[in-house]
Amino acid sequence: MNNWKNVLIQPETTIIQVMKLIDETSMQFAAVVDDEMYLLGTVTDGDIRRGILRGLSLDSSIKEVMNATPICESDGKSTNYYEQRLKKAKLKQLPIVSGDKKLLNILFSDNLEFVDKKQNKVVLMAGGLGTRLRPLTDTLPKPMLNVGNKPILETIIEGFKNHGFTNFVISVNYKKELIMDYFQDGTHLGVNIEYIEETKRLGTAGALSLLENKPNEPFFVMNGDLLTKVNFEQLLDFHIETASCATMCVREHQYQIPYGVIETNNHQLLSIVEKPIHKSYVNAGIYVLDPIILDTIPVDKFYDMPELYKELMDKQKIVSAFPLREYWLDIGRIADYEKANWDYKEGIYD
Incomplete structure (x- = not known):
């Protein structure tokens, strides 16, 4: 995706600000990075709702609810490898990072052909x-x-x-x-x-x-x-x-x-x-x-x-x-x- 950078946030961004971002974008996801683009964590709607259940204020920083150990993959692998990784792990997004954990890209399953129609x-x-x-x-x-x-x-x-x-x-x-x-x-x-x-x-x-x-x-x-x-x-x-x-x-x-x-x-x-x-x-x-x-x-x-x-x-x-x-x-x-x-x-x- 060319617009994956639209979901990048800083660790001090408030929960309410991230809620608005997640609701406004089609990706339903945000990645937490520092000023040098090192990946610090990821945030989904579920992470936010669990924080709300814990009683966190919506003015709290997003680092209070982010997943600090997200699944990610190193760069340099084939597109097919990444697609299979997403499919087998049933992931909706996969951050791609360099060897020192700088964020280089985010792949989203919704944009890949293998996504199945929901049968639920x-x-x-x-x-x-x-x-x-x-x-x-x-x-x-x-x-x-x-x-x-x-x-x-x-x-x-x-x-x-x-x-x-x-x-x-x-x-x-x-x-x-x-x-x-x-x-x-x-x-x-x-x-x-x-x-x-x-x-x-x-x-x-x-x-x-x-x-x-x-x-x-x-x-x-x-x-x-x-x-x-x-x-x-x-x-x-x-x-x-x-x-x-x-x-x-x-x-x-x-x-x-x-x-x-x-x-x-x-x-x-x-x-x-x-x-x-x-x-x-x-x-x-x-x-x-x-x-x-x-x-x-x-x-x-x-x-x-x-x-x-x-x-x-x-x-x-x-x-x-x-x-x-x-x-x-x-x-x-x-x-x-x-x-x-x-x-x-x-x-x-x-």
Whole structure:
């Protein structure tokens, strides 16, 4: 690539500055170098999100989260060698350095012919009753409500398609014919769509027991009433990099206690904090799962994602959290639906 130098940064560059760089470039990657072009480390979106989970400030320097021992190759080898190195190690980028570790080039797999089309399945949960959105859902299933000029579910499918994911399974129940008649096999959207039909409520994990064609690679599960601008390719990369069997997207939620909170020691008053703000991570309804976890899910039984994750954690499996920093909205109530359409109108989400 001729523009690989666009992703070079200094070690004192702030995390927020690198986030903007990664989001603005198509390479989703940055290389940390000093003034003499010595390679000090590399940064991916996953490195940044792990730093956020550790509580690092966005004003912290990028050296706090960079990978200081990245995989790289020395110069002077054949193009075919580098291509095979990328392919076998499943790397998306490969820094090329001199014998004394000066950065000479960065090769990106997206620009090489061997890159395969993404086959990962996307399971969308669209069978809920949407009771909190009545009367809007008296005649339409919630995922078919329009935000802007198209159903929520179509916007979700387009979001995945924009990142190369085209194989979908939609779990349907309530007013399923409206969803199936609209999307059919997905041909008109340039994707492949299959359906699983719940005859009773099975929950966000229990419905996966109905999958006839089991995935052979990590797959996505997402609630069909969410709007988000998350980069699904970055999410999948994070899942693979952390060697997780299950990854849950999480969203920071803030709430303020409307009173002064006190700390005491017996009768003695130690401190007063006026209306403190508490921060917690909450489940965002987007998951990546390895096929092996399907063996954990009971057949024909209500089983929600939190139950699945708890069971995996009890078994000491590697389960990860992926913090969302992009637009995200759960359309669960009338006020949320109104906000979604307002955001669309204002260009915040389109």
